[in-house]
Amino acid sequence: MAKSNNKDNFQIQFGKRIRALRKDKNLSLRKLSQRCNLDYSDIAKYEKGEVNIQLSTIYELSVGLQVAPKELFDFDFVFNDN
Template sequence: MASETSKDYLIKFGHHLQALRKSKNLSFRKLAAKCDLEHSDIKRYEKGEINMTFSSLFELAKGLEIPLKELMDF
C-alpha cells in the first residue's frame, strides 16, 4: 500500500476547498473579501500548489461560514 505524500493531501484538500467555495456560490475574490486572504492564494490552495498556515485555515472557515472541522473533513 503506497503512502500518500504531502502533495497528495494538498491536492485533496484543494478539491474539497473548491467544492465548498462553489457550493456557497463564491468566486475567489468574494471569498477573499470575506476573510483575510488574497484571492490568488486561495486559487493556489485549490490547486494544491502551496501549503497554508494554521491561521489561513481559520480564515477560510470564517469566509465560508463553516466550522473548521467541516473544512478539514476531506
C-alpha cells in the same frame, strides 16, 4: 519519496475540498477573498494544492466559508506506505 507524495496528495485533496465548499456557496474567488483576510490569488493556489498553508489561513478560510474548521478536512485520504 512516498511521504512527499502523500503530502502533495493531501494538499491537493484539501484544495479540492476548499473549492467544493466555495462552489456550494456560490462564491467566486474574489468574493471569498473579501469575506476573509486572504488574497484571491492565494486562495486559487490553495485550491490547486500548490501551497502548504498555515493554521491562521485555515481559520480565515473557515470564517470566509462560514464553516467549522473541521469541515475543511472532510475528505477521504489514503496513505501510501511505499
